[in-house]
Amino acid sequence: MRLGVDGVEQARKEVDRIVRQRRRSFAWCRCCRGLTPPELTHERGYCMGCAAATQGTVY
Numbered sequence: 001m002r003l004g005v006d007g008v009e010q011a012r013k014e015v016d017r018i019v020r021q022r023r024r025s026f027a028w029c030r031c032c033r034g035l036t037p038p039e040l041t042h043e044r045g046y047c048m049g050c051a052a053a054t055q056g057t058v059y
C-alpha cells in the first residue's frame with residue numbers, strides 16, 4: 001500500500017494529535033523527574049523503574 005502526499009500529511013496530523021493528548025496526561029516521576037506515561041506511573045507518582053528500585057516492587 002502506498003500513501004499519497006495527502007495520506008502522509010493526514011497520518012502526520014493524526015500522530016501529532018495523539019502525541020499532544022498523551023503529553024498532557026504524562027506525569028512526572030517524583031524520583032527521577034522523568035516524564036512517565038500515565039499507564040506506567042506508579043500510584044505514588046513513581047515510574048515503574050523507580051517504584052521497583054525504591055519499593056522493591058517486582059513486575
Ligand SMILES: [Zn+2]
Pocket residue numbers: 029030031032033034046047048049050051
Ligand atoms: Zn522514575
